[in-house]
Each structure stands twice: as C-alpha cells, then as structure tokens.
Amino acid sequence: EDQVTQSPEALxxxxxxxxxxxxxxxxxxxxxxxxxxxxxxxxxxxLFTLYxxxxxxxxxxxxxxxxxxxSFLHITxxxxxxxxxxxxxxxSSNYNTDKLIFGTGTRLQVFP
Amino acid sequence: DTGVSQDPRHKITKxxxxxxxxxxxxxxxxxxYWYRQTLGQGPEFLTYFQNEAQxxxxxxxxxxxxxxxxxxxxxxxxxxxxxxxxxxxxxxxSSVNREDEQYFGPGTRLTVT
Numbered sequence: 114e115d116q117v118t119q120s121p122e123a124l125x126x127x128x129x130x131x132x133x134x135x136x137x138x139x140x141x142x143x144x145x146x147x148x149x150x151x152x153x154x155x156x157x158x159x160l161f162t163l164y165x166x167x168x169x170x171x172x173x174x175x176x177x178x179x180x181x182x183x184s185f186l187h188i189t190x191x192x193x194x195x196x197x198x199x200x201x202x203x204x205s206s207n208y209n210t211d212k213l214i215f216g217t218g219t220r221l222q223v224f225p
Numbered sequence: 226d227t228g229v230s231q232d233p234r235h236k237i238t239k240x241x242x243x244x245x246x247x248x249x250x251x252x253x254x255x256x257x258y259w260y261r262q263t264l265g266q267g268p269e270f271l272t273y274f275q276n277e278a279q280x281x282x283x284x285x286x287x288x289x290x291x292x293x294x295x296x297x298x299x300x301x302x303x304x305x306x307x308x309x310x311x312x313x314x315x316x317x318x319s320s321v322n323r324e325d326e327q328y329f330g331p332g333t334r335l336t337v338t
Binding site for chain 1: 280326
C-alpha cells in the first residue's frame, strides 16, 4: 500500500537556525512528489513539485530535494513567518488513480 | 483573485441534516478534486473529476456523500444525514494535467453538533 511518513511531527527552531524536514515514501513507482505549506485554518499552499531522484528546487529560504526513497525540505535561516505545517504528498505511478497521498505533516515553529 | 474558491467557509449543522458545499476551480483547470482533512492529519482523497466526468471515488465516500460537476465548471459536494464523524475541513483542489500540482482552496469547515 502506498504510504507517506513525515518526520519530525513537530520542530521548534530559533530564528536563523537552519534545519531539514523529512518525507519518506513507499509507492509502487513515483509520478511526482509535492510539498505544501499549510497555515492554521487555511488550505494547503503549493511550494514544489519533484519528479525524479536527484532533482532539486529552491524558493527563497526553502530547498526541496528528492531521492528514490525520501525527500527533504531544507529551511535556511528561517524567520518567524515560516512557521506553518509543511505537508508532503506523492502521486503514484498507478495510472488508475490521480489522488495525492499525503503525510501527516511537520508543524514548524520559528521563534524570534 | 483567480484561485480556487469554496463556499461556505464555515458550516455548523445538526446531526441528521443535509449540507452542500460548492467549489469553483481555477478557470482553465479541467481536473477538480475533493479531499477531507481532520485535525492533525493530512488531507485524504474523496473523489475527482475530469471535466464533468467523475473518474474516481474513495472508499471514504459512503453512499451519504455525492459530488457533481455539471458542465465541467464548479462542483458541489453534498452530505446527507450528517453524522458527528463528518466534522472536518473539506478541501477542493484543481489542476490542469494529471501530473501537475494541485492548487487548493481555503476549505469549508464543517461542524456537526
């Protein structure tokens, strides 16, 4: 069964303290891996799509990387406004379905 | 604003009542998805449409749930005879192609009392 596991569940960082979030996946082939940011009470906001191992994407203080088994979201010198829940989702290569399979997310808090 | 919109944003209903939610996707997106999210969990897939055709339904979508997308534009999700376990955030998303990122709306928060 396709599965996505994110770690840690929660992360507290001091402003400027860089760190990484992990997303491990088990799927019968991968068509795409997606990172989203979600603020409390709001819908997920799209950040990145990664399609193949070795691929990297960057946006401001965020950098996403992908291997054959996991993805990392690196946060460099975070600011308090980066506080949110970060969700990882996969699209399996089973072409009978186009649903995203989400992990439970990592709740990030950045303190000044 | 040209993003995905959902209405209402909040709905409180009594157990046993019927509720209907609406989603307007990004205008050029022909794929529309419904997900449900409970506290502390990631979104769970419910169903999706390509244009007006409903192509997949999750086992989570019991016979009390029905979704439509007439004319391939907006979509509605109806829950009949609501139960307390239906309390959740209902999210709508849209995309252009099947491998593309899905853009989410703000969600409808349902509370069943």
